[in-house]
Structure formats: C-alpha cells, structure tokens
Amino acid sequence: MYEIRFHGRGGQGGRMAAEALALAAFLEGKYAVSFPFFGAERRGAPVRAFTRIDDKKIRIKTQIYEPDYVVVLDETLIETEDVLEGLKPDGMVIINTQKKPEEVKLSRSVRCATIDATTIALETIGRAITNTAILGAISRATGKIGIDAIEKAIIEKFGARLGKEAGEKNAIAARKAYEKTIVGIAKAGKKFEGKKQWLPTVDELPLGGSIGTLQTEAGLVGIGSFSENKTGGWRVFMPVVDEQRCTGCKICWFYCPEGAIKMVDNKAKINYDYCKGCGICENECPFKAIEMKREVRI
Amino acid sequence: MDKYERGERMNLKNLPDDEYFTPGHTACPGCAAPIIVRNMMKILGKDTVIYTPANCLLVFGGTYPYIAWKVPYFHEAFENTGSSISGAARALKKQGKKVTVVGIAGDGGTYDIGIQALSGAAERNEDVIYVCYDNEAYMNTGIQRSGSTPYGAETTTTPAGKKILGKLRHKKDMAEIMRAHDIPYVATASISHIADFLKKVEKMKNIEGFRYFHVLSPCPTGWRYDPSKTVEIARKAVDSGMWTLYEAEYGEITNIYKPKKKIPVEEYIRGQGRFRHMTPEMIEELQRWVDRKWERLYGEKP
Numbered sequence: 001m002y003e004i005r006f007h008g009r010g011g012q013g014g015r016m017a018a019e020a021l022a023l024a025a026f027l028e029g030k031y032a033v034s035f036p037f038f039g040a041e042r043r044g045a046p047v048r049a050f051t052r053i054d055d056k057k058i059r060i061k062t063q064i065y066e067p068d069y070v071v072v073l074d075e076t077l078i079e080t081e082d083v084l085e086g087l088k089p090d091g092m093v094i095i096n097t098q099k100k101p102e103e104v105k106l107s108r109s110v111r112c113a114t115i116d117a118t119t120i121a122l123e124t125i126g127r128a129i130t131n132t133a134i135l136g137a138i139s140r141a142t143g144k145i146g147i148d149a150i151e152k153a154i155i156e157k158f159g160a161r162l163g164k165e166a167g168e169k170n171a172i173a174a175r176k177a178y179e180k181t182i183v184g185i186a187k188a189g190k191k192f193e194g195k196k197q198w199l200p201t202v203d204e205l206p207l208g209g210s211i212g213t214l215q216t217e218a219g220l221v222g223i224g225s226f227s228e229n230k231t232g233g234w235r236v237f238m239p240v241v242d243e244q245r246c247t248g249c250k251i252c253w254f255y256c257p258e259g260a261i262k263m264v265d266n267k268a269k270i271n272y273d274y275c276k277g278c279g280i281c282e283n284e285c286p287f288k289a290i291e292m293k294r295e296v297r298i
Numbered sequence: 299m300d301k302y303e304r305g306e307r308m309n310l311k312n313l314p315d316d317e318y319f320t321p322g323h324t325a326c327p328g329c330a331a332p333i334i335v336r337n338m339m340k341i342l343g344k345d346t347v348i349y350t351p352a353n354c355l356l357v358f359g360g361t362y363p364y365i366a367w368k369v370p371y372f373h374e375a376f377e378n379t380g381s382s383i384s385g386a387a388r389a390l391k392k393q394g395k396k397v398t399v400v401g402i403a404g405d406g407g408t409y410d411i412g413i414q415a416l417s418g419a420a421e422r423n424e425d426v427i428y429v430c431y432d433n434e435a436y437m438n439t440g441i442q443r444s445g446s447t448p449y450g451a452e453t454t455t456t457p458a459g460k461k462i463l464g465k466l467r468h469k470k471d472m473a474e475i476m477r478a479h480d481i482p483y484v485a486t487a488s489i490s491h492i493a494d495f496l497k498k499v500e501k502m503k504n505i506e507g508f509r510y511f512h513v514l515s516p517c518p519t520g521w522r523y524d525p526s527k528t529v530e531i532a533r534k535a536v537d538s539g540m541w542t543l544y545e546a547e548y549g550e551i552t553n554i555y556k557p558k559k560k561i562p563v564e565e566y567i568r569g570q571g572r573f574r575h576m577t578p579e580m581i582e583e584l585q586r587w588v589d590r591k592w593e594r595l596y597g598e599k600p
Contacts (some may be wrong), residue, residue: 010326011519042325042329044324044327057348166330172353192549198363216363220364223368223370224365224366224367224370225364226324226360226364226366227320228364228502229322235327250311251492253498254313254337254492255489255529256333257332257336257528257586258322259317259319259332276327278327278330278526279524280526280529283527284530292526296352
C-alpha cells in the first residue's frame with residue numbers, strides 16, 4: 001500500500017485531484033480510497049486530501065499521517081506549514097512551483113519533483129486550477145500510475161462535471177505536466193516553529209462577557225485579531241497600480257473585499273499582505289489604472 | 299432643513315477611513331459580503347453591536363479565537379436573530395446606552411429559518427437594524443437552495459439533471475414581506491450603486507424603530523463566475539430588473555431606482571455557471587417573472 005497526501009487551498013481542486021488519482025488507480029485494477037479534510041474554511045484556505053492505493057482491499061479509514069508521497073498544489077503552503085510532517089524517510093514531495101527541485105528549501109533534504117502546474121493550467125485550461133496538471137506530475141514522479149490511466153480518469157471525472165471539452169483540456173494539461181516534471185533532491189534547512197494555541201481555562205474567560213483584544217502566546221485574539229491572518233498567500237495574480245492613471249476616485253478602495261487598498265496622497269496603495277487577488281479592483285477601475293499581473297514568488 | 303436637504307450626506311469622498319471589519323478574514327476571493335459590511339460599518343461607526351446567526355459571514359468574520367470585527371460581536375442561533383437583537387436593544391436602552399444594534403443574516407437565516415423571529419421583531423417595531431445579505435442560497439454549508447434562490451439556478455439540492463433543471467420555483471420577495479409590516483424603513487441596495495448604498499445606510503442609522511436593509515451579495519463560489527466580476531454582476535442584476543433598488547417608509551415606497559436602460563435577463567445570467575443549463579423556454583419564464591415584478595413595483599409595463 002502507498003499513501004498520498006495532498007496539500008492545497010480550497011477551490012484549487014485538491015479533493016478532485018485525490019479522487020481522480022484514486023479513480024486512475026482503480027482503472028488500473030487496484031483498490032483505492034480517497035477523501036478530503038477541511039474545517040470551516042472558505043475558498044483559498046489551506047485544505048488537505050488523501051488517497052490510499054493498494055493491490056488488496058483497504059480497511060484503514062483514518063487520515064494519512066505518514067504518507068509515502070506529499071503533493072503540494074500551492075507553493076505558498078511550504079512557507080507556512082511543514083508539508084513534510086510524517087513523510088516516510090524514502091518518501092517524495094511533488095510541488096507546484098516554477099523552481100527546480102534543487103532550489104526548493106524544506107525542513108529536511110528529501111526527494112522532490114517540481115512542476116510549473118499554474119502556467120500549464122493557465123495556458124491549457126485558461127484558469128489557475130492546477131489539480132489536473134499535478135496529476136500528470138504525480139504519474140511521472142512516482143512511476144506508480146500510468147499517464148494513460150490518469151488521462152482516462154480525468155476525462156471521466158472532470159468531463160462528467162464540467163463537460164466533455166473541459167475534461168479533455170484537463171487531460172491535455174496532465175499530459176503536458178507529465179512531460180515537464182523535473183525530479184531531484186530538495187534542500188534542507190527550513191525551520192518551522194510549532195504553532196502555539198491559545199487554550200484558556202474557564203477562569204480566564206469572563207462568563208458571558210467580552211474579552212476585548214488580548215495579546216497571548218498564540219498571538220492576538222479577540223476583536224479585530226483577524227488582522228494577524230495574512231491572506232496574501234492566496235493569490236495567483238496581483239494588482240499593480242499605475243500611479244499616472246490613478247485619479248484617487250476611491251472606487252477600488254470601496255470595492256476591495258479585504259480592505260487591502262488604502263488611499264495615500266490621493267493614490268491607491270495596495271497592501272499585499274492581505275490582497276487575495278480577486279481582481280475586482282482591476283475590473284471596476286474606471287481609468288484602467290489597475291492591472292492584474294501574474295505574481296512571481298521567489 | 300435637515301442635512302440631507304443641504305446635501306451634506308455621506309458620499310464616497312467623505313466616507314471615513316476607519317475599518318471596523320479588519321482584513322485577514324477568510325472570505326472567498328471576490329466575496330461581496332465583506333464589501334457590504336466593511337462599508338456599512340464605516341457609517342454605523344464604533345457604537346454598534348453586531349449579531350449574526352449561522353452564515354458565511356459568521357465563519358469568515360470570526361473563527362475561534364480570531365475575530366475580524368472591531369465592535370462587540372455575538373453569534374446566536376440560526377432562527378432567532380430577530381429576537382436576539384430585540385433583547386439586546388432593550389437591555390442597552392435600559393442601561394441608557396446609545397448603541398446601534400444590528401443583526402446581519404444571510405438569505406437562509408432571513409427568508410427561511412429566521413422569518414418568524416424577524417417578523418415578530420418588526421411587528422413590535424423594535425429599535426434595531428436588520429441586514430439581510432442575500433447570496434441566494436445556503437452558501438456556508440455548500441450551496442443548498444433557499445427561498446431566495448431564483449428560478450432555474452442550480453444548487454446542490456436543485457441540481458440540473460435529467461428530472462429537473464435547477465430550481466423549479468421563483469425567488470421569494472422578502473423585502474415586500476417586510477414592507478407589509480408597516481415599519482419605519484425598508485431598503486434594498488446593491489454594492490454596484492455606491493451613492494445609493496451609502497445614502498441608505500446613513501439614512502437608516504438615523505431612523506428610530508425597526509429598519510430592514512436588504513443587499514444583494516453575489517457569490518463567486520456558489521454562482522460560479524469569475525471573482526473579479528462580483529460588482530459587474532450586481533450591476534447587471536439591477537439593470538435587468540432581477541434586483542430592484544427602493545426605499546419604503548411605513549409601507550409606502552418613497553424612492554425607487556429605475557435603470558436607464560433595462561437589459562434582458564439573459565444578459566444577467568450569462569457568465570454565471572449556476573444558470574448555464576437554462577433552456578430558452580426557462581429564460582423566457584424567468585423574464586416573465588422579472589416583467590411581472592417590474593410592473594408591480596413601477597406600476598407600468600417594462
């Protein structure tokens with residue numbers, strides 16, 4: 001049996017990828033199970049999905065804690081959590097990034113495959129949804145599942161949901177990724193501090209009252225504390241303001257769902273710590289002063 | 299002469315910089331709900347208490363131990379927003395505090411589950427503001443149909459399949475139900491019309507009694523469109539007549555916005571994945587509903 005854990009963001013299709021991989025294994029005559037894990041989170045928030053594949057019936061139903069392979073659909077996730085947690089010593093990590101495996105820095109040195117799935121998805125499907133491209137990379141990097149089965153599974157699974165044409169485009173994305181995947185060894189050296197939690201006792205909380213804003217060992221809690229949650233990692237495209245064209249009309253400032261636009265000297269200034277890259281500002285700017293550009297993360 | 303007549307009312311230029319709903323919340327990119335609450339709170343100000351039942355805003359505005367609100371914020375059960383805000387407003391009044399009590403519910407918490415508490419509070423004319431941000435389905439639990447879901451829209455409980463093609467019934471007109479309660483203020487708004495939106499929020503802040511504020515809140519995840527089109531779709535909803543902007547005081551419509559050029563409903567539904575399966579006959583049926591609503595509200599044929 002081998003186990004695969006997917007790390008993605010809500011809406012990127014981690015769950016669909018895990019399910020399509022299970023279907024591909026099934027098409028090859030294997031047994032497979034797949035399920036997602038997420039909390040009360042929206043699109044863009046970190047989520048996990050799991051796939052187990054075996055030659056015989058699978059009885060184990062738990063989440064995957066010691067995977068053989070880890071798949072990362074969004075490279076910003078390797079900055080915020082240790083994706084290698086529990087990965088077997090001879091395991092492998094497959095990351096969607098523009099970097100080469102040797103340029104990727106993780107918590108330890110590990111076999112690593114990289115693929116620029118976002119570019120492939122944008123070119124082939126027209127949207128930055130990378131779940132099908134990454135499946136091609138999994139096929140190449142692991143060598144455990146044939147690309148033909150992957151393609152068939154994608155056409156069946158995605159075709160049923162999005163229409164035949166979209167299913168075929170997604171299969172092409174997987175094939176392209178299969179051809180472009182690079183396998184190597186990632187560098188060690190990234191440090192992760194264990195995330196502290198704020199777990200007050202009953203005595204520390206005012207019964208039926210408000211705690212206001214508190215500085216705790218887990219960071220800020222209470223009213224207004226969400227400002228510590230930097231959502232900038234969610235975006236694929238970033239808005240760039242052309243100050244020559246900006247007239248300070250405040251329309252983008254009104255429309256930014258994140259409140260990430262501030263008016264400074266009558267010009268729009270974007271706070272990239274929070275911008276999720278929705279693109280409303282570009283779409284609504286009457287003077288075409290904002291342009292969404294593909295973000296290159298180094 | 300009041301300050302509205304002097305033209306001193308709130309507009310985009312003098313809208314304060316203060317944020318009472320902080321960035322860092324976890325709404326989907328392109329969500330309209332934070333646009334609504336952020337800008338509404340700029341006018342309502344810090345002396346405000348917020349109540350929300352279960353809805354997306356509850357989750358992305360506060361996940362333990364984090365909260366995006368900078369004002370007191372309470373979570374109550376799904377069905378009792380109306381009664382919770384009634385109690386809070388009366389308690390605060392007894393304490394002699396001048397505080398605006400606001401309940402913010404989604405369409406599920408307003409149209410279906412919360413309607414009895416809401417109707418009771420409105421009938422008693424409690425001194426509160428009730429805001430319904432209407433994204434036309436139960437988005438928080440994964441897109442199930444609500445009383446607000448329009449005809450033909452696909453949700454997980456009204457799928458476009460072999461037996462049915464999306465929802466079979468039309469959208470319930472909640473603002474009209476609230477208008478029938480003979481309350482001081484009922485307003486419908488859309489983020490696409492900024493001046494109108496701000497004017498209505500400022501006006502309702504200064505009215506005493508029950509105020510009902512209903513805002514259309516396009517949802518990129520549930521309506522299945524590109525997140526950058528949120529405001530564009532809100533605008534098309536108004537221009538097509540799918541959504542009508544008006545104010546009513548004590549049951550009488552005192553101000554109604556009429557689109558300069560009415561666009562066919564087909565133009566509104568194009569680009570929204572939830573309507574993609576609609577047949578020409580279904581689009582005609584939706585258009586007939588829009589025309590009926592238009593005639594009722596404007597008193598003339600479109």
